[in-house]
Structure formats: C-alpha cells, structure tokens
Amino acid sequence: MSTAVGQERHRLALQLLTPEGPVFDQDAYMIVAPSVQGEVGILPRHTPFIAFLRTGETRIKLMDDTQITFATTEGYISVEEDRVLVLVEQAERAEEIDPERARLALERAEAALAEAGDDEVARVAAESARRRAENRLRVASR
Numbered sequence: 001m002s003t004a005v006g007q008e009r010h011r012l013a014l015q016l017l018t019p020e021g022p023v024f025d026q027d028a029y030m031i032v033a034p035s036v037q038g039e040v041g042i043l044p045r046h047t048p049f050i051a052f053l054r055t056g057e058t059r060i061k062l063m064d065d066t067q068i069t070f071a072t073t074e075g076y077i078s079v080e081e082d083r084v085l086v087l088v089e090q091a092e093r094a095e096e097i098d099p100e101r102a103r104l105a106l107e108r109a110e111a112a113l114a115e116a117g118d119d120e121v122a123r124v125a126a127e128s129a130r131r132r133a134e135n136r137l138r139v140a141s142r
Contacts, residue, residue: 009063010044016058016070016086023070023091030061031084033077042079049079053088055131057139069094071139073132090132097140106133 014031016024032041034056042049058072075088109129116122 011063011082012042012044013083014060014086015084016060016072016088016091018088018091023093024060024068027063028060028084029063029065031077031086032059033086034058034072035077040077042077042084044082046079048081050076052076053086055135057135057142058086058088058091069139069142071097071132071136073135092136092139094139094142097136099137099140102133102136102140106130106137109133 009029011027012029012031014024014026014028015022030041030043032039033051034054035051036054037051039056040049040051053072053075055073056071058070060068060070062068070091070093072086072091073089075086078085078087109126109132112126113123113130116126
C-alpha cells in the first residue's frame with residue numbers, strides 16, 4: 001500500500017506484553033487480535049476500546065506493510081488514542097514455533113484430558129493446554 005507524496009501514515013504505538021516481558025514494542029499500522037467476541041482490527045485513530053482476548057492468532061502489520069504473526073493466549077487489549085497495549089499470558093512468533101514440540105504438547109494435553117475424569121480442575125487445565133497447543137500448530141502451519 002503506498003501513500004501519496006507528502007502524506008505520512010498514522011502510527012500505532014503497539015506493545016505486546018507477557019508476564020515474562022515485552023514480546024513486541026514498536027510502531028505499527030494495524031493489529032488484528034482474537035477477542036472473545038470475534039476478531040478485532042485496530043487502525044490508527046481507533047476509538048478507545050478494551051476487550052478480553054481468547055487464545056488465537058494475533059497479526060501485526062508494520063509501517064512497511066510486512067506482517068508479523070503471533071500465537072497468543074488469553075488476555076486483553078486496550079486502545080487509547082494511538083496507543084495499543086496487548087497483555088497476554090503467552091505469545092510466540094509464528095516462525096519460532098517448533099511444530100514437533102507443539103504436537104507433543106497436544107498429545108500430552110489430550111492424555112491429561114483423558115486422565116482427568118471427574119476432576120474439574122485437571123480437566124480445565126488440560127483443555128486450556130490443548131487449546132494452546134492446537135493454536136500453536138495452526139499458527140505455525142500458515
């Protein structure tokens with residue numbers, strides 16, 4: 001996408017944070033994140049906004065139109081003026097995902113789910129681990 005001479009694209013100051021620290025912290029043109037209500041796309045000058053995020057794929061379009069994709073887990077997104085803050089439990093860049101490791105994690109989660117039986121806490125933990133592993137595999141395959 002090109003802009004006319006003399007026109008500057010507006011920017012989003014975007015931070016993607018996990019408990020371990022920042023995963024992404026630079027200007028971007030757009031972010032698409034998986035809210036619990038469906039995908040949300042944020043462009044510069046977006047109205048103030050807060051939403052809960054579900055496990056899914058978060059895509060960031062940089063100012064030069066390249067795209068970075070992350071497998072992200074639950075969290076939230078906050079938009080204020082041209083600042084966007086995404087806080088999630090985990091975020092892994094698509095090209096850094098090891099598909100074999102993700103497959104093994106999925107197998108472990110499915111085994112834990114089968115063993116959980118009536119233990120609701122174990123079942124919820126195993127289902128969460130399964131969703132994360134499935135998401136990592138889906139994002140890595142794109």
